[in-house]
Amino acid sequence: MSIESLIRRASSYTLVERELYEEKINIMVVGIGGAGCNAVSRMKKLGLSVPTVAINTDINNLRTVEADKKILLKKYTKGLGSGGLVEIGEKSAILASKELENIFDGIDIVFLTTGLGGGTGTGATPIIAEIAKRKGALVITIATMPFKIERARFIKAKEGLKRIVELSNTLIVLENDKLMEIAPNLPIKKAFIVMDQLISYTIMSFVDVLTKPSLMNIDLEDLKRIMKNGRYSTILIGEGDASDPRKIVVDALNRPLIMDMDYSKASGGVIHITTGENVPLSAVYSAVDAISSLMKDNANLMIGARIDPQFENKMRVLVLLTDIKIPILGEEYEVKSLKTYEMERSQR
Numbered sequence: 001m002s003i004e005s006l007i008r009r010a011s012s013y014t015l016v017e018r019e020l021y022e023e024k025i026n027i028m029v030v031g032i033g034g035a036g037c038n039a040v041s042r043m044k045k046l047g048l049s050v051p052t053v054a055i056n057t058d059i060n061n062l063r064t065v066e067a068d069k070k071i072l073l074k075k076y077t078k079g080l081g082s083g084g085l086v087e088i089g090e091k092s093a094i095l096a097s098k099e100l101e102n103i104f105d106g107i108d109i110v111f112l113t114t115g116l117g118g119g120t121g122t123g124a125t126p127i128i129a130e131i132a133k134r135k136g137a138l139v140i141t142i143a144t145m146p147f148k149i150e151r152a153r154f155i156k157a158k159e160g161l162k163r164i165v166e167l168s169n170t171l172i173v174l175e176n177d178k179l180m181e182i183a184p185n186l187p188i189k190k191a192f193i194v195m196d197q198l199i200s201y202t203i204m205s206f207v208d209v210l211t212k213p214s215l216m217n218i219d220l221e222d223l224k225r226i227m228k229n230g231r232y233s234t235i236l237i238g239e240g241d242a243s244d245p246r247k248i249v250v251d252a253l254n255r256p257l258i259m260d261m262d263y264s265k266a267s268g269g270v271i272h273i274t275t276g277e278n279v280p281l282s283a284v285y286s287a288v289d290a291i292s293s294l295m296k297d298n299a300n301l302m303i304g305a306r307i308d309p310q311f312e313n314k315m316r317v318l319v320l321l322t323d324i325k326i327p328i329l330g331e332e333y334e335v336k337s338l339k340t341y342e343m344e345r346s347q348r
Contacts, residue, residue: 025210025220027109028053029203030132032125033089034061035115035144041065042193043200050207053103055128057082057092057120071099073124082119086156089123100128104135108220109210111203112139112168117146117153122160129167138224140233141168142199145175170230170322174198202235205318209272214306218272222302226268230322234261242279242315245287252317253294263294266321272304274318276311287317295321 027050031040037054044052044066054067059079062070072079073092082088093100104110110132114121125141132139141164146153165171174195183191209218227233238252253263271291273284284305292301 025109026107027051027111027207027210028104028107028137029111029113029207030055030103030128031065031067032056032112032114032128033118033121034058035118036113036121036125037061037065037067039113039196039199040067042196043204044068046200046204048200048204048207049211055093055100055124057089057124069103071096071103073120082123084153085119086123086160087119089118089120090127091123092120093124093127097127097131100131101135104132104137107132107135107137109223110137110139111206112141113143113199113203114141114164115144115146116157116160117150122156125160126163126167129164133167133169138227139168140170140172140227142172142174142202144195144199145173145177147176165231169224170227170233172202172233172235173326202237205237205316206235206320209304209306209318212306214272214304216303216305218270218302218304223270226270226300226302227320227322230268232261232324232326233320233322234263234324236319236321237316239314239316242275242283242313245283245315245317246290248315248317249287249290249319252319262325263321264296265323265325266295266299267323268300269295269322270302270304270318270320272306272318273315274306274308274311275315276313277307277309279311279313279315283315287315291317291319 029040029043029048029050030053031037032055034056037056040052040054052067053069053071054062054065055071055073056062057073057077057079058081059072062072073096075095076088076092082092112125112129114125116122129139129141143161143164145157148154161171161173176195179191179194183194236252238248240248240251269291271288273287275284288303
């Protein structure tokens with residue numbers, strides 16, 4: 001049979017999606033502190049398909065949140081909040097560790113979303129990340145930085161980042177200051193909704209990649225291998241006409257709310273393409289090539305693809321890059337071991 005004949009047969013073939021094999025991946029999304037709980041609540045309203053948990057020291061915030069499960073860290077705070085004190089957020093999580101351990105039973109991947117600079121998000125997030133990790137989950141933390149003009153809160157948030165990255169498998173950082181570049185004239189409430197929507201879209205897109213059947217599936221063990229020590233990472237999402245895949249990638253790389261970072265240092269990555277039935281292989285190849293060309297020659301890449309007839313001639317590119325550099329933290333920062341962190345904590 002000639003190559004031309006094979007191509008004609010392939011072109012006339014109609015892809016029928018059949019779930020011959022399905023690996024069940026148990027995913028959970030957890031919001032910590034006021035900002036984290038608000039983000040979880042928004043995802044719940046948008047129809048997030050995986051279990052959600054809201055954790056806070058402030059009972060008034062929890063009463064307004066939508067989540068499948070709510071946990072009030074009350075043994076130290078009596079539900080009155082942390083007062084912006086990191087040590088109170090930390091102690092509150094430690095005292096509730098047994099209850100927190102139970103929620104992670106059988107969970108493969110945990111997304112933690114949190115705002116830094118306050119007491120609960122900054123103090124409790126490292127403890128909760130450590131607990132989830134100890135229970136065997138892959139822990140992906142998405143943390144939002146306060147505005148730089150908040151001075152003390154910003155300094156506190158930077159210290160929080162360094163602690164969280166030690167105890168998460170990977171940490172994605174968003175920056176409130178970027179709101180001033182894209183939405184300076186929006187009312188403050190609507191401006192923060194923009195940030196919530198970005199967090200929601202990021203997590204929900206990644207959940208879709210992991211839970212919906214694909215032509216090229218993302219294997220859980222491969223994902224764990226790439227992200228196990230991912231340190232600072234980012235998730236980039238672009239969508240557009242499949243006739244110009246490189247523009248889609250450029251748009252993804254220029255996402256406005258992600259903290260400034262150096263993609264060229266990335267040591268690992270997950271690339272997932274969703275597109276219509278008639279989009280050519282060359283378009284998919286071009287999108288992947290545009291991303292991989294930015295990375296180290298020995299970068300560990302995993303590629304997935306799904307055909308969705310609703311996309312027609314459109315393409316969505318989701319990219320997760322691991323072990324990147326964030327200039328704001330300085331190149332000299334070196335991750336400490338879990339043992340070192342525990343010793344420091346015991347001395348406080």
